[in-house]
Amino acid sequence: MPLHPERLAETFVRLCEIDSPSRREGRLAVFLKGLFAAEFNAEILEDDSAGATGSDTGNLVVRIGGRDGIRPPFFCNCHLDTVEPCAGVKVRRIGDTFTSTGPTVLGADDKAGIAMLIEMARCLKDESRLQVPLEFVFTTCEEIGLLGAKRFDFSLLRASSGYALDSAGIDLAVIAAPAANHFTALIQGLAAHAGLHPENGINAIQLASLAVAAIPLGRLDKDSTANIGLITGGKATNIIPEQVRIEGEVRSHSAKKLARYTAAIEDEFRLAIDRHGVLPREISGPGRRRAQLEFLVEEQFPAMALDQDDPVLQRLTRAAALLRRQLRFTVAGGGSDANIFSAQGLPTAILGTGMTDVHTTEESITLKAMVRTTELLLALARQDPA
Template identity: 50%
Template sequence: MSEYIQRERLATTFTSLCEISSPSRREGNIAKHLKNVFAELGADLILEDNSSKETGSECGNLIIRFNSNHDDLEGVFFACHMDTVEPGDDVQVDRTGDIFTSRGDTILGSDDKSGIAAIIEMLTLIKEQQIKHGLIEIILTTCEEVGLLGAKNLDYKQLHTTYGYALDSSSIDTVIYGAPAANKFSIEITGAAAHAGLNPEKGISAIQVAAKAINETKLGRLDEESTANLGIIHGGVATNIVPEQVIIKGEVRSHSAEKLSIYTTEIENVFKKTVEEWCNPSPENTIRPQLNITTKAEYPALRLSLDSAVIERVRKAGEKTGKNLQFLTAGGGSDANIFNGYGLPTAIVATGMQNVHTTDEQLDLNHLVSLTELIYVIAIG
């Protein structure tokens, strides 16, 4: 059916979406644009939820519904996020042949506007050809890039479909059926300030305490299912002051809930032991360092059975379109993790975007056409 896809119309749609600025929490303009687009396509419902109260975005998530015109066809949803990372203002798209890039000083925005463009073209084809379809719902979230906040605050009771696909990953012809859960933590170590030149013995360097704990913490690839990272360290106020406080922020990820808990606890215990056993260089200094650890679950694991309805549907669509789909597990978290956590089985479908989150980001129009073809067949059952 790729012959029915209007490549240049799809290219124009993608370009226009990318050139509407929508960094996280500033999705208002693209939400307004998309409301108009889906209204012109004859959507039966265009709903903006109240999630902005929690996310801080200019707008809420969008839920768009196209009612079934054939009762025997099962409904499905497609999800994308409207926000981009920075630098994402005033994007200007360059096209060389079939390759889209930015002018070089911003990201392109194919993450995730490639998915949105494919959805618009898919729905346009269904309307033009008057194709029979089941219920189709489109979920467009805000603030995905800053903690999946839109998905976490989506008004789930508005959804009528029970499973679907998040169009949001690099590569092409790839379906992700597994992704890890993640815990994020903040570790605050408090020592004692002192003049670093006059009386350093009266102080406790929080940075030194932290360094000892970090040196004894297992980081990086922990096993085939798990990783850990300390990504932010902040402490000290001046070179002539023994640093009183340091804050460390990190994460643990694992496909196994049991391992996630074990590795998170191990990191906590290393820091607790380091603080409890700390010996000040000067015996006269009896001050003790203090520790405060805050841990929270960032998102649940995504784990779909390969014989589940959501996987079978995309597998059959791949066969119908002659694609050699790869079914993989991944190491990142996305809105799909959150949807699955709410009982909505969601597979991630790659859109063809490359070098995302960089100014070297690019997209091949041929990949965008291939994605559109795949989701069209998924949509019409």
């Protein structure tokens, strides 16, 4: 039986209007547990990641058993959380297009994907073609650093590869995404009265400004980007600022470039302090006469890269051929749960769902796009995945 567009639309609206900001995905998790248990008698597993992520629920794995117990399942992944502002979402539908009615995001990122998985399972059940077991993985806290995926209990999965529904565009698959480092530069200068004894101070904000001005930002090369997004420091205008905190990121598809660009940023901060962060000997001030730097680097997520001959992409190509479609394989600049799954030895391609203007109050999606991606999911399930 064909899929039911209006049923898909109704499910999507219902999901969007369940609040699920990062770390408060519990209401949506309860809804999904009830739906999959009632309609599919699914096996529903929840890991113990909540203690580490701070969410009010763990990650969920939903297993819907097919009649074929020989062929391995593939998994599909969506995240449960949405970015702020997302409290009290009300969906507006004009013709084929869905948007939010108020000053909130719509939540198509990633609830469009969840709705598609529900419709996929319903279609397969309706036509009694639920041959291959399905595994759906719903993660928490994706929007605040892929925290749920990082803490996911991978022993719960039986599938060895899968698809994450978490990209803009239609009829495309993301096959590579960069690794990212988050860096924090903490500069400790010297406080002094800005009017009485400014020569006794070392201005931490000024040192940070000199370093930031020297750091290349934006697109560094075809593989790499860098950004500084947060600067905080200072207490009052009449105090030489003693501390400043700078946070940024470096991304690259090349591990060597990622390390090199991250080290170069640290070098610029140290150079600014060496040149401008030392009090002259003749100034009588505090005992410490030099600014100090603490530079912290944290891996946000590893790189993801799939080969064209990888079975997960071959299966996707066959599914597109069944629909007489040509898929576009592309490289992304952002990270997703697929980075984490792939790094764990579970090759994961990212599928476009058709959502647009994500992370803004202008976010939208069309029913046509959701139907088209659901058809691709059904084609994946209707073929031999081996």
